[in-house]
Amino acid sequence: MTKTTSPRHQIVIVGGGTAGTSVAASLRRRQPALDIAVIEPSESHYYQPAFTLVGGGTMSLDETARPQQETLPEGISWIQQAVAAFDPKSNCLTLDDGRSLAYDILVVAAGIQLNWDQIEGLTEALGHNGVCSNYSPDYAPYTWECLRHFRGGNAIFTQPAPPLKCAGAPQKIAYLAADHARRNGVLSDSTFHLYSGAGALFSVPDFVPYLEEVAQRYGIGIHLSHHLLSVDGNQRIARFQNTDPAGNQDEIEQPFDLLHVTPPQTAPDFIRSSPLATSEGWVDVHRNTTQHNHYPNVFALGDASSLPTSKTAAAVRKQAPVTVTNILAHLAGRELAASYDGYTSCPLITAYGKVILAEFIYDGVVTPTLPLNPFKESRFYWWVKTTALPAFYWRGMLRGYEPDIVHKPRPSKASASA
Numbered sequence: 001m002t003k004t005t006s007p008r009h010q011i012v013i014v015g016g017g018t019a020g021t022s023v024a025a026s027l028r029r030r031q032p033a034l035d036i037a038v039i040e041p042s043e044s045h046y047y048q049p050a051f052t053l054v055g056g057g058t059m060s061l062d063e064t065a066r067p068q069q070e071t072l073p074e075g076i077s078w079i080q081q082a083v084a085a086f087d088p089k090s091n092c093l094t095l096d097d098g099r100s101l102a103y104d105i106l107v108v109a110a111g112i113q114l115n116w117d118q119i120e121g122l123t124e125a126l127g128h129n130g131v132c133s134n135y136s137p138d139y140a141p142y143t144w145e146c147l148r149h150f151r152g153g154n155a156i157f158t159q160p161a162p163p164l165k166c167a168g169a170p171q172k173i174a175y176l177a178a179d180h181a182r183r184n185g186v187l188s189d190s191t192f193h194l195y196s197g198a199g200a201l202f203s204v205p206d207f208v209p210y211l212e213e214v215a216q217r218y219g220i221g222i223h224l225s226h227h228l229l230s231v232d233g234n235q236r237i238a239r240f241q242n243t244d245p246a247g248n249q250d251e252i253e254q255p256f257d258l259l260h261v262t263p264p265q266t267a268p269d270f271i272r273s274s275p276l277a278t279s280e281g282w283v284d285v286h287r288n289t290t291q292h293n294h295y296p297n298v299f300a301l302g303d304a305s306s307l308p309t310s311k312t313a314a315a316v317r318k319q320a321p322v323t324v325t326n327i328l329a330h331l332a333g334r335e336l337a338a339s340y341d342g343y344t345s346c347p348l349i350t351a352y353g354k355v356i357l358a359e360f361i362y363d364g365v366v367t368p369t370l371p372l373n374p375f376k377e378s379r380f381y382w383w384v385k386t387t388a389l390p391a392f393y394w395r396g397m398l399r400g401y402e403p404d405i406v407h408k409p410r411p412s413k414a415s416a417s418a
């Protein structure tokens with residue numbers, strides 16, 4: 001009997017999005033001789049942080065997209081497939097078409113799964129009757145159509161319970177929509193509501209009072225612990241389940257003229273069902289080294305990882321150099337010296353032309369990069385969000401440039417006033 005062996009690569013990266021491409025580019029830049037394969041099914045690479053700007057009408061969808069072939073670094077093998085299963089004991093994985101692939105080092109960077117179908121009626125309703133979502137390139141342009149044609153009425157914005165990528169995005173579009181309505185003189189003829197499955201308006205308490213002030217300015221009602229159950233696009237009715245602090249549940253129906261939905265999100269099914277996963281489904285990695293807690297030749301970063309921080313591209317910017325340094329150390333038989341501190345950031349757009357840049361590390365410690373008031377709405381940070389960051393993403397991050405931009409902890413509001 002002849003034994004067939006799977007094709008093998010020194011480094012196999014699953015996912016060619018923000019994290020996978022950044023890691024591939026950085027590895028190539030540091031060690032051009034490495035044999036790297038990236039497994040990525042999509043033809044296009046999107047700069048997802050700009051989907052909010054597409055929905056707000058300040059950027060076109062085309063500006064957020066590049067062909068995958070152009071964004072992946074030269075000299076790597078692109079396998080245009082999806083991964084179906086992992087077999088880490090054999091250092092092997094299975095592709096959707098049934099082929100298997102072996103590796104010396106595996107990097108999992110397959111993002112988060114959007115579960116549109118968990119909301120009854122949503123898939124049919126999206127894209128019509130004022131039902132939109134910035135969470136898909138298919139519907140973000142329709143958000144802008146809805147904002148443009150909004151002539152007053154009930155505007156509703158939903159946010160699922162965590163986890164979700166860019167947890168600030170559901171409220172950013174609410175603020176843009178309200179600001180747009182204000183500019184068109186229809187805000188006073190409208191009601192704006194944010195229904196969130198979370199228990200707080202933002203995960204870092206220091207930012208909450210400032211965001212509450214912004215919401216109040218527009219008259220946006222904030223309703224926490226409300227889960228979207230179903231959408232009836234034809235009748236324009238959204239149904240929510242509300243859980244009160246005592247745990248009692250009831251259901252409410254809300255008519256809408258505009259409904260922006262952020263879908264429920266989980267770890268991807270193929271990771272959740274694999275030996276690589278934590279009980280919650282994420283790739284089980286060390287919070288500082290990004291190395292797998294049981295399989296030392298496996299690393300993970302970005303939205304698919306168990307790293308206990310907010311899931312953003314900004315977090316990936318700091319995770320990628322740590323992951324790459326530690327992969328190279330592992331290959332050389334050295335100790336893993338690079339350490340990720342949980343840095344993440346969220347440019348909270350509060351109006352056209354204004355942003356609060358929330359930067360923080362593990363345990364919600366606020367860590368601004370620049371010596372500016374991190375709680376103040378800023379025009380400069382609007383420029384950073386709309387101009388500097390997209391340019392840096394395409395020309396810097398995805399090409400493996402890793403400038404060491406330092407962020408510094410500052411005392412929390414709570415501890416400062418204690």
Ligand SMILES: Cc1cc2nc3c(=O)[nH]c(=O)nc-3n(C[C@H](O)[C@H](O)[C@H](O)COP(=O)(O)OP(=O)(O)OC[C@H]3O[C@@H](n4cnc5c(N)ncnc54)[C@H](O)[C@@H]3O)c2cc1C
Pocket residue numbers: 014015016017018019020039040041042047048049050051052081082083084109110111112134135136165166169268270301302303304311312313314315316345346347
């Ligand atoms: C509306 C919106 C607003 C956002 N705003 C911001 C912001 O302002 N700032 C910020 O920093 N971040 C923001 N983000 C979040 C940011 O885009 C993500 O956190 C970031 O892209 C995560 O990178 P990733 O590589 O982990 O996942 P992704 O970039 O999503 O890449 C995952 C890749 O894995 C691939 N994949 C999936 N399944 C498989 C499989 N089975 N096999 C192989 N490949 C697979 C996918 O095709 C995809 O290309 C926003 C996101 C959205 C949707």
